[in-house]
Amino acid sequence: MLKFPVLIVGAGPVGVMAAHMLSGLGVPSLVVERRLERSTAPKAHAVNSRTLEICEQVGIPARSIRQAGAAAEQAGWVHFVTDLAGTSFGSLPYERQGDTALADTPFPLINIAQPLFENLLSEHLESCPDVSIWRGCELIEYAETEAGIIATVQMRGASQPVQIASQYIIAADGAGSTMRKLAGVALEGLANLDHFLMIHFEADLSKLVEGRPGVLHFLLNQENSGVLICYEAQKTWVLMHSYDPTQETLADYDQARTHALVEQAVGKSISDLKIRNISPWSMCAEVAQSYRKGRIFFAGDAAHRFPPTGGLGLNTGIADAHNLTWKLARVLNGIGSDALLDSYQAERRPVAEINTTQSLENASTLLHLLAALFKGEGAQAEAHFLARKAAPEKYPEIAEAVELQRAHFDSFNLQIGYRYTSDALINPAPQAQSADVPTSHYIPTYAVGVRLPHWWIEQDGTRQSSHVLLSPTTFTLWLDEAALPLFTAEQKSSSAFNLVVQGRDFSDPDTSWAARTGLEETGALLVRPDGHIAWRCETLPKNPSAYTEERIDEILAAMPAPIESENKE
DSSP states (O other): OEEEEEEEEOOSHHHHHHHHHHHHTTOOEEEEESOSSOOOSOOOOEEOHHHHHHHHHTTOOHHHHHHHSBOHHHHSEEEEESSTTSOEEEEEEOSOOSGGGGGTOSSOOEEOOHHHHHHHHHHHHTTOTTEEEEESEEEEEEEEOSSOEEEEEEETTOSSOEEEEEEEEEEOOOTTOHHHHHHTOOEEEEEEEEEEEEEEEEOOOTTTTTTSOOSEEEEOSSSOOEEEEEEETTTEEEEEEEOOTTTOOGGGOOHHHHHHHHHHHHTSOOTTOEEEEEEEEEEEEEEESOSEETTEEEOGGGTEEOOSTTSOHHHHHHHHHHHHHHHHHHHHTTSSOHHHHHHHHHHHHHHHHHHHHHHHHHHHHHHHHHHHHOOSSHHHHHHHHHHHHHOGGGOHHHHHHHHTTGGGGOOHHHHHOOBOOSTTSSSOOOOOOGGGSOSSOOOOOOOTTBBOOOOEEEETTEEEEGGGGOOSSSEEEEEEGGGHHHHHHHTOOOSSEEEEEETTTBBOSSOOHHHHHSOOTTOEEEEOTTSBEEEEESSOOSSHHHHHHHHHHHHHHTOOOOGGGSOOO
């Protein structure tokens, strides 16, 4: 029987990132993946600012991901058109990909095909000697004991299954998660909202979109509505085509029909068209009832299935792994309680619920645009649409319906402004409800539960993001140099946290510590390994190291004490 501290099921971006993060925390893992090869279908395309920040923090350079993706001037727009070469009903910016985002993040969102993103993650994983990946290997059953989990896996071509002993399993095996089904964890929400065919094709359409570049092209016509996604204008495209599994099957889409659908969507014949993948999928809006079942933790699409409207799925999964892995490492090292692992669900499930609500809202607002363009039946409906196609500027309801889509393509606050509430934080604010969370409007705050905001600092004469001082492996106490004498007088160093001091380790050219954080000069912020603020101390006591260690112990026990009533002396 083979033994690993953590078994990861699924070698998609979430599973690979979880393995990479665990390796950085000194925890070996085994990743099992039922597919022999990675899928070549483009799938997700938006890697948002928070995901890039996380990659940078754990040693995967965000710059390399951005360099491999599409330039903002090519992928910075969404168009509402009859077909790719046809009439435009309006356009909107696609997220914040330019310099305007740099006040709040060092890395604006980038569009990159999921296989290319996965390749970059896997290349970095190869340098992790304590990670093993078995492809063509399927988990078929498991049994949980007091000492851990015994999983039975079947390697393709092998005559006998293999048993693997681990302390914990991370189930990152996708929307159809086998682990979730074996564990008996149900999904809550709306299943099978709609059905589509993903038609992945190759063609050089760069000349066609030269004057109207963009990443998404919503096709609004009477014959072939859908969405064209541009990954690389010179080569890689996807057509999302409506599909009714009760009336048709994949076999109905032969090469002739598929070619015709693509050319209809593009609006012209294509001499170099090559169909690469065709696969059906169902749009769902569901969240797992539980993110934990004993020693099993669900992450990524195994934990939540969003409509693609908003591009939140992959990115939410990466943040799941970021939240979970440091907690597993602490528990495996014997310095964190089992209750700390319960905080994973308490913190991440509300984020998924908010993102699900917004993804559904994004999908529903598209109905306003359809209502503006399509009305009536038969000849009346055709005349209605043709009139608007001929002169869309004459119909203000079209521009109004396009404007309603803006939040769909500007979810900046959902990407970087989410906040946690759990017992692994000290005195967090109550959990915000979906209706109270703005989609786009992000305001940096230094409240407990948020990720430490980005701001531009100076370090050794170089302009840097404040995030370069975050540690992915340990707690960090941030303070002003005015509080440093308290530590000197204490004559005690701590291995439980790093000390980051404004005025000693970096300077803030824009404002003072007190003005930025709202704390006293002798106040401090305790930041967890995932970058989230775990504790705000208005003013440090005379024994700051010992006092901070007590707070860290409370966080790792996930049993916060009433700080205000304690004697800080």
